[in-house]
Amino acid sequence: MININTAPVPPLRLALDLAANGWHVFPLNPRDKRPLANCLDCRDNPTCSTGDYRGCPCLPDGQWCHGVRAATTNPDHITTWWRRVPGAVPAIATGPSRLILIDLDTHTDQPPPDPATQLLPGIRLTPDQVPGGLDTVRDGADVLRLLAHLRGRPHPWPAGPEHQPVSVVTPSSGRHLWYRAPDLPDGVRLRQALGELGWQIDIKAAWSYGIAPGATTPAGTYTIRAGTPVSPGQMPDWLTREILRVIQPPPRPPAPPPTPAPPSQQQRAAAYLTTVIERGTTELATLTDGRKTALSALAFKAGGLLTWAGLNYDHIHHQLVNAGIAAGLDERAADRIVHRALTNGLARPLPEPRSRAAEHTR
Structure with a gap:
């Protein structure tokens, strides 16, 4: 059992007690608080190196190789490690333990x-927002209190259980404030964030670790x-929102619209046929003689191009009849022609209208 304010x-004993409560433990070198060195096999392994x-x-x-990746709750592994290095310092891997550590320096x-601008990155402060003024903020705990304010x-870490x-x-x-890791929206993952929430505030999560x-x-x-490793408290909602604000990448700018695909040969032929009918309709409207002959020639040419254009027969037929009517022909006569x-x-x-289609679609 881990007691508060005792020897x-x-x-x-500490490592085993924490592991029994689901805290994933691994050993650190007591001299520099860094993970113990990999074994000789790992150091000679090109992949591991x-x-x-x-x-x-x-x-x-x-083995304890690869530092935080070796973290475990297995009491046999833990016992073996500390028998080999009795003075190793227990460290906790946050992610596997489903914990998040707020480190106030x-x-x-x-x-x-x-x-x-630098006390709370992303939030521009004015002197009137800081009780006592900006000069009163001296460490990470002060910054977290300011953010809570x-x-x-009223307080960044509630005393309620x-x-x-x-x-x-x-x-x-x-x-150090150890919380249970919050439930996150789909697609959002916790990560380490050093100084991103606030000056002298580090967020340790995922494959990070703390003493x-x-x-x-x-x-x-x-x-x-305060608190107990048996049941770390749940992070307050407001603090969870602030952490999500800094760990999520900024929204990506909208993707540029896709470049239109070059028109296919059929599209070019359809555009050419449409142009032929529009021009023929205009010319028909100016005629006083020879309208039937002109309409017949226009319809014949349209029929010769229709194979390449892939347009609807009834639609083209309707357009041509309307062109004849607009030129003054009787509807029945125009339809028959x-x-x-x-x-x-x-x-x-007609031959496939390659060059002509391209010319009319420029």
Whole structure:
């Protein structure tokens, strides 16, 4: 059992207790808080040396190779690791543990060069929005409190059990807030976001990791101040929305409209036939003599082109009859002329109108 505000827990005991609660554990080097080095087989394996862990045989065998990718809740593997390196520092892989860590740093008390835009990236602040002024914001905890204030929340991490994170004070007086990972919309994935939510605020998620609550390093102990690893609290909705705001990529600009495909030969022939009928109709309307002959010639030519154009026969027939009527011919006479000439033209197709179609569609 992990207790709050008590003497440090031995690393193996801590790792096993956390693993029993579903926290995926792996060992860190106590000197630099980095994952222990890969085994010799991995270091000599060209695939492993490039960081590709997928084909590594060590992970299924329970080795600690590849750092966070080795994280497990298997007590046998954990026991073997810490018997080999008793002083290793337990670390937690956030993604496999279904956790998200908000790391509030205190690396410096000097604010960023442009606090109005850099304290909360993506949010331009004015002095009246910051209680006490921009100069009062000194660390990551202050920035998170400021964000909560802007969103109308009295406190960034509620004390109620439902939303109570595992709150840890780090040896450098920073704060770690461990929450259960929120349920996300389809297609949205958590990821690590360093400084994207706010100055001196890091979001550890997916294949990121953090020092285990209760762990001790040469710098000191990561002391649990509130909450319990048995049941980390659910992240408040407002904070979930803020994290989603920064981890999701910006919307892509709309794709340019597709380039129209070049017209097919049939399309060019159809355009040419349409032009022939339009011009013929105009010429018919100007005639006082020879209208029947002109209509017959136009219909014959249209019939000769119809094979290539792929247009509807009835539609072309109707257009030509209307052209005759517009020129002053009787409807029955126009219909008879068009039917005969169009049929004769279909029986004698004209050559495929390549160059002429292209000319009329420019």
